[in-house]
Amino acid sequence: MIINKIEPQGFCKGVINAIKIVKETLEKEKNIYLLGEIIHNKNVINELTNLGAITIPTEGKTRLELLDEIESGTVIFSAHGVSPKVYEKARMKSLKIIDATCPMVLLVHNNIIKKINEGYDVIYIGTKNHPEVEGVLGISSSINFVSSINDIENLNINNNKIYATNQTTLSKYDIENIYEQLKNKYPNILIDNKICNATTIRQEAIKNQPKADLCIIVGDKLSSNTKKLVKVSETIAKIKTIQCEDLSSLNMDDLKNVNVVNISSGASTPDYIVDEIIDYLKKK
Ligand code: SF4
Structure with a gap:
């Protein structure tokens, strides 16, 4: 293999x-x-x-x-x-x-507080019930929350000053569409894309991964950045992709007829867990 x-x-x-x-x-x-x-x-x-x-x-x-x-x-x-x-x-x-x-998350908090104080209406894009989102939405009940492109039509903001920003671990490819739609609805909107560098470079690497029969993304079910890597791999790189938490949760049926496998992991996955899976695959 x-x-x-x-x-x-x-x-x-x-x-x-x-x-x-x-x-x-x-x-x-x-x-x-x-x-x-x-x-x-x-x-x-x-x-x-x-x-x-x-x-x-x-x-x-x-x-x-x-x-x-x-x-x-x-x-x-x-x-x-x-x-x-x-x-x-x-x-x-x-x-x-x-x-x-994380300092990247703190930066988002500080920017939102600053913009609210300057009289902006704030739009924040994120994933429902994620702790990072909970922390940001707790800053002010006035923040307009967008969890998908479908939420944009329900926004009703009457202010020339609108500031939009986002959760740090979203898909850089999904967010581009959301910001484009927001720009169409509010042409003067101030967009501040805050997907962090770690998320960006990991997603770009997955987008540009070599051809393979299977891509394995190692990471926790709750990890936002891990789930986004899976999505980028499936929808943009268009490679069959599975997520597993560690070697014990790897479904062996998924490895049938696989000759080339790509492997990556989320930003909260220790290296030794990936290495254990690689060592196992090398023996197959
Ligand atoms: S993925 Fe890492 S660097 Fe990016 S915001 Fe989360 S903790 Fe910070």
Whole structure:
């Protein structure tokens, strides 16, 4: 079997930074709570749990609700970011706050706050119920949320100053269509595409992957950037694609009649998980 490892893949800077923050905190303190999954990868969460971190699992709850489960100690906010209300509630509970929000997400928060203060109506494009989106929408109830191109016709904004921005891990190919439609509806709109560099270069690599019988994208089911890599591979590179979390979740039936396989991973997938799958495939 020919195996092509598509680069770049694996941890982005934001994920490396979040894991480093948690590990450094664990060396110094006890009673460390992670508000939701620090990144979307079970193996990393298990590793941090073994080191002493306590993850408060999201389980459909908001970050604000999850705070009810922490009475004292240190709370670490995940790489996805939280809304100002979560900060306020954590302070009211006298928790020590450590923020592992990715700087790219923080930039989106700051830009939105600035534009609202300048009198703009804000449009934010993202995926429903994703923690990054929850954090941004918690900034102000006035933010207009768009989760798909179909939402644009329902927008009813009467302001010459409109600012549009987005979740950092969306598909760079989908967002171009959404922004084009928004520009048609609001010609003066100020567009600020904030898909992060890590997401962009991983999607471009998948778009330009060599021909193969199968592409395997390794990453957690909840990982937004992983799901977008799958979509780019299927719809733009037009290669049969599967997503798996690790070797144990790889469906062997998918490998039947496969002679050439491409493999990549989301920005929250540790390298060793991909390497394990590659080692297995090499023996096939
Ligand atoms: S994918 Fe982008 S926004 Fe998300 S943590 Fe990584 S660098 Fe930050």
